[in-house]
Amino acid sequence: MSGVLNTVDQRTNLVGENRLELLLFSLNSRQVFAINVFKVREVIKVPPLTKMPGAHHHITGVASLRGASVPVIDLRAAIGFPPSRQEDIEENLIITEYNRTVQGFLVGQVRNIVNTAWTEIQPPPKTAGRANFLTAITQIKEGDQTEIVEIIDVEKVLAGIIDYDVSISDGVLDEELMAQMVGRNVLIVDDSSTARAQVRGTLSQLGLNIIECRDGLEAYTLLKKWCDEGKVVTEELLMMITDAEMPEMDGYKLTYEVRNDDRMKDLYVTLNTSLSGSFNDAMVKKVGCDRFISKFQPDLLVEVAQDRLRQVLSQ
Template identity: 40%
Template sequence: MSTLINEIDARTRLAGANQMELLLFHLGTGEVFGINVFKVREVMKLPPLTRVPEADSRVLGMANIRGTMVPVIALRRALGLGEQDVDLTKPECKENGILIITEYNASLQAFHVAAVDRIIRTSWSKIKTPPALVRENNKGAVTAVTMLDDSRMVLILDVEKVLSDICPRPDEEVYAGLDIRPELKSKCVLFADDSSVARTQIRKALEKMGIAFVQTTTGKEAWDYLTELAEDAVKQGLPQVNRIQLILSDIEMPDMDGFTLTKHIRSDPRLAHLPVVLHSSLTGSCNQEKGAQVGATDYVTKFDPKEFSQKLTRYIL
């Protein structure tokens, strides 16, 4: 286990163009699941847990991880795949499974899984969007898939969706302070994000600000749309695209990540003038530095509506 932890600690510092690493794990149901290593802070045996009265049934309890109280989520239960037998009186028992400690939006969560497998490195071009029936299912948490060399499919989870389902926040709280500004009504934002939760947040925020938008689900889909806009501009005798005023892009996306999308935009003179703001739950400084290296205008963490509004307004006007 210590070898795997050391491997994760080292690899979370990596940020490559259109490259990503997945931690593979199992829930005792036969499927192989994956999570981006950048989001993993630690892998450990199940420690003693403190049950929380009247907590959501998907929350096993709280764990004290070196002085930090971390909620422990029963991932198999949260995904509707049944129960995993856990004897909380014997946390040292191997059969009780493993915790994957993750960081999302500057907070820690632990996901209880049956076992971890290994880390694989792959290209985002090999990470594919699942069929629409799976992707758009409101109860679905599979944001992407990829294939292993032995032809097994890896289901990559939208952990933001899992967390949102367990602890939803009312719109009045999430979008507090966002108001329509008349000077923004003529503006249009193109955004790309593979998370259904993030897309909903972005869409509602832009609507409350009175900004028009074009929604895409992957970097490649966004790039294809931008290419069409650029070709239309040329046909109209325009040197630059003027139908959108800003691009908001997630970093992690199937087919093409946000770093690669930004590089493509900066290399095309018809698009290079457009502000590109990266919008991600990956809070590490290495991701912000990588974004600056490929030409991103700025970086905003999911989901801070005040920061979101301030940065978009700064670059769109």
């Protein structure tokens, strides 16, 4: 499985097709969970773990993988499940890369990979409350049975373990631009409330007004509404910052639709995703984003906003 998961060409085949691949697994319960295959490096049996004194209580230890130390997070505990009562339970380790960091998630049985469309992915029910650790749900058919699959909001899991600081470093802010920033609108599009809060917390320090959408379809509907009302999108927005993987319409499809509508084709689009590397470079070129940045880099986020404003002021 690990070799397949690292193939850039295979992953870019889905660009603009509004599709995704999900890795299904259990947490030794009846429920079926999933994460995006794009973020998975490999799946292995649990190796010997070294305990870390003083580590977060959801980190069960550190695994040594090909000379690298990888922290291992007990995903069952991290999303609030009680300890499993089963004996001789199956355990596996899903090695992932999020936000330029590598970590392992301790899970139960790892089932298979399914290919589906983002249109089949729905936000979790509002009755689930804000404290849930789901970013979306979907359904899959296994024979004659239909199962509900719960997609984990990994960014929220990690935010509860890793302290992401949204403060801006000295020397990053261009004081001459600050007055020009105040009141300008930025549209952020992300299905993770944690990710939206971190972008909002960073850019609001510049005096920017933040408009939020939870998925690509919601954002595209808003942009089309503005166009239908006769508004000029590039005058309404300094820029749009979008996640890549979202329910109903992903960020690549959103960008593709924006670029193919003459009324909004010049909107400045930054892809802000937990994915990284040559894979995303290929994605950006294919769908036509203006910039790509990995998530949770406040200084870089500020630099992108400032660069865009300089561009606008020079026109």
